[in-house]
Amino acid sequence: MAEDVVTMEKIVALCKRRGFIFQSSEIYGGLASTYDYGHYGVLLKQNVKNEWWRAVLQERDDMVALDAAILMHPKVWEASGHLAGFSDPLVQCLGKCKQRFREDQLREAQPEGELKCPVCGGDLTPPRQFNLMFETNMGPVQEEGSTVYLRPETAQGIFVNFKNVLQFSRKKPPFGIAQVGKSFRNEITPQNFIFRTREFEQMEIEFFVPPSEAPVWYDRWRQWRLDWYIDLGIRPDHLQLREHGTDELSHYSSGTSDIEYLFPMGWSELEGIANRGDYDLSQHAKYSGDKLEYVDTATGDRYVPHVIEPSAGAARGTLAFMVDSYDEEEVEGRERVLLRLHPRLAPVKVAVLPLVNKDGQPETARKIYEELRRLMPAEFDTGGSIGKRYRRQDEIGTPWGVTVDHQTMEDQTVTLRDRDSLTQERIAISKLGTELLGRLNAPWRTPKLGGGEAQAA
Numbered sequence: 478m479a480e481d482v483v484t485m486e487k488i489v490a491l492c493k494r495r496g497f498i499f500q501s502s503e504i505y506g507g508l509a510s511t512y513d514y515g516h517y518g519v520l521l522k523q524n525v526k527n528e529w530w531r532a533v534l535q536e537r538d539d540m541v542a543l544d545a546a547i548l549m550h551p552k553v554w555e556a557s558g559h560l561a562g563f564s565d566p567l568v569q570c571l572g573k574c575k576q577r578f579r580e581d582q583l584r585e586a587q588p589e590g591e592l593k594c595p596v597c598g599g600d601l602t603p604p605r606q607f608n609l610m611f612e613t614n615m616g617p618v619q620e621e622g623s624t625v626y627l628r629p630e631t632a633q634g635i636f637v638n639f640k641n642v643l644q645f646s647r648k649k650p651p652f653g654i655a656q657v658g659k660s661f662r663n664e665i666t667p668q669n670f671i672f673r674t675r676e677f678e679q680m681e682i683e684f685f686v687p688p689s690e691a692p693v694w695y696d697r698w699r700q701w702r703l704d705w706y707i708d709l710g711i712r713p714d715h716l717q718l719r720e721h722g723t724d725e726l727s728h729y730s731s732g733t734s735d736i737e738y739l740f741p742m743g744w745s746e747l748e749g750i751a752n753r754g755d756y757d758l759s760q761h762a763k764y765s766g767d768k769l770e771y772v773d774t775a776t777g778d779r780y781v782p783h784v785i786e787p788s789a790g791a792a793r794g795t796l797a798f799m800v801d802s803y804d805e806e807e808v809e810g811r812e813r814v815l816l817r818l819h820p821r822l823a824p825v826k827v828a829v830l831p832l833v834n835k836d837g838q839p840e841t842a843r844k845i846y847e848e849l850r851r852l853m854p855a856e857f858d859t860g861g862s863i864g865k866r867y868r869r870q871d872e873i874g875t876p877w878g879v880t881v882d883h884q885t886m887e888d889q890t891v892t893l894r895d896r897d898s899l900t901q902e903r904i905a906i907s908k909l910g911t912e913l914l915g916r917l918n919a920p921w922r923t924p925k926l927g928g929g930e931a932q933a934a
């Protein structure tokens with residue numbers, strides 16, 4: 478993809494056209510910054526999450542999984558500091574537009590002098606605090622003490638289960654707990670499509686380590702998480718690790734880095750990796766009265782583990798994979814739009830298409846499709862010209878296409894088309910399944926890197 482080809486508008490249009498993502502409640506005019514995932518969007522985001530689970534859980538032996546509830550005891554949010562501090566100072570325009578803005582974001586854009594409204598140039602109010610947590614009530618009656626919150630991060634569910642996990646899992650630090658789930662933040666300025674929404678999914682790890690090992694694990698996790706995006710096809714020159722300055726760090730953090738991606742609106746955070754010390758476990762120990770520490774039965778050593786937290790957004794990742802794989806090219810005088818997605822991320826792996834809709838071809842193609850779909854997500858399509866059907870598959874990123882033609886009826890071979898190179902080779906039907914499974918699990922090489930270099934996954 479040439480850098481100037483992709484815009485957010487093109488991604489939004491493709492998402493709607495091909496059924497990845499829709500505006501929520503669209504027939505009622507839509508609800509601001511909320512989105513619904515359609516068929517291919519569900520499959521793509523699910524694949525992003527699956528690849529995350531594969532890398533952080535399946536391919537390691539020092540991690541366990543968790544799925545904590547969205548609603549938690551309100552004290553959790555006192556202990557975590559969210560009730561007191563999960564707010565951003567806002568300023569409101571006193572001029573024409575009356576809009577509200579985050580003061581810190583305005584300051585970035587207007588580093589000097591008195592802040593002015595970026596929309597209409599009006600004067601602004603002094604900053605005020607707003608709580609970013611969504612509140613609701615537990616039980617049908619709204620009464621004192623019934624207030625609960627939709628969690629603004631999945632992390633706290635992990636901390637409050639530290640003791641449970643330690644008891645059953647027979648793990649000792651260094652080990653981690655991984656979780657994927659919905660989080661909610663009443664963001665002031667949701668924007669940029671699914672980049673910043675009020676309801677979103679996080680993929681979070683809390684990795685518990687002996688205190689002296691924290692800096693080493695922090696470095697490792699920064700590298701591992703960066704490599705994960707590269708292995709799944711994002712061009713390395715579209716990723717950067719940005720270490721927070723001391724003025725940006727929370728008081729308990731001794732290091733935080735953002736993995737940033739070059740989105741169409743510029744470099745923006747994809748994932749944060751933080752060295753959080755023993756802050757979280759100590760806070761929950763203080764507020765709950767429970768001891769949250771590790772006791773080494775062999776040596777008698779006891780300590781509160783330090784925590785490294787790699788925290789990623791599933792939607793931001795999904796958006797980055799779409800943006801980075803988006804491409805347009807001209808083939809034989811016709812424009813083709815395609816997503817050069819890593820095969821493991823692609824919503825559909827193989828499309829089976831009869832060249833023509835007669836002569837037994839659709840029946841044979843359907844049989845092949847029914848065999849293949851037992852192995853991997855597959856599609857069977859008979860509607861429209863073969864060119865149109867391929868364009869549709871290119872736009873949803875399907876890496877392989879199988880065409881059944883007149884020769885198939887004679888010698889039981891089909892053509893196998895590669896999305897990226899457009900090469901077509903003949904292959905026996907009996908070998909298709911093994912061939913495609915092999916390709917799906919092989920290291921993947923993308924032909925479209927910024928530097929023109931291919932890269933092994």
Ligand code: ATP
Nearest residue numbers: 664672673674677679746747748749788789790793
């Ligand atoms: P930002 O500075 O962009 O608001 P953050 O630093 O507050 O993000 P974290 O609290 O570190 O974000 O959350 C970890 C990850 O969760 C982020 O890197 C991002 O991928 C995702 N995330 C956070 N807020 C949102 C949101 N409003 N919409 C979508 N994803 C989000």
